[in-house]
Amino acid sequence: MSHMTRLTPYRITSLTEFRQSCGEGMHWVHGMGNRLWITRYGRAVAALVPMHQCELLETWETRSLREERTRMEDNYRRWKRVKGATDEPALFNWNLRDQLRE
Template sequence: MDRLAPYRIVSVTEFRRDATRLSSWVQHRGGRVWITKHGTSTCAVVPMEQCELLEKWEGRSLAEERRRLDRLYAQWKAVKARDPRADLPLPWDWDKTR
């Protein structure tokens, strides 16, 4: 039987204080950190291998998402470069890009 990955439950305050140490623990030991706010679990820090498995399961890629956001940012910069003083609208509608 495979051994379950170790995990720690910490408050968001403790995570802020010890983020470097906790993220190193996740990276090197394969552990998981559950972050709580007022005693309720709100999010987790997991090893990248597990995140990549989740991407496959969801059928999406962080690399593709990064490329999409980089393209949108480049479009925005091009619009702003035409007249940097203008308060121009963004060249996309966030609701339609998801």
């Protein structure tokens, strides 16, 4: 007897269709645990998946979305501080580049 894996149901929808009915798509994914593939010009460009599947992906990638979000928010706050320190247009400070990597 062969072992069969149950595939998660999925739908394919265009970006335009998704914009028009994103609430329905969210319910289909969140409420039922399904996946929604979003296409643009006929090519798959994104997917809407249940959060538990995204968390599994984080584990597989050995990085946390929470950590990445915190890093990005810290960089944004640093950028706002530098931008707000002067009325002049912000020029790239090569010394600051190294500070942003921290």
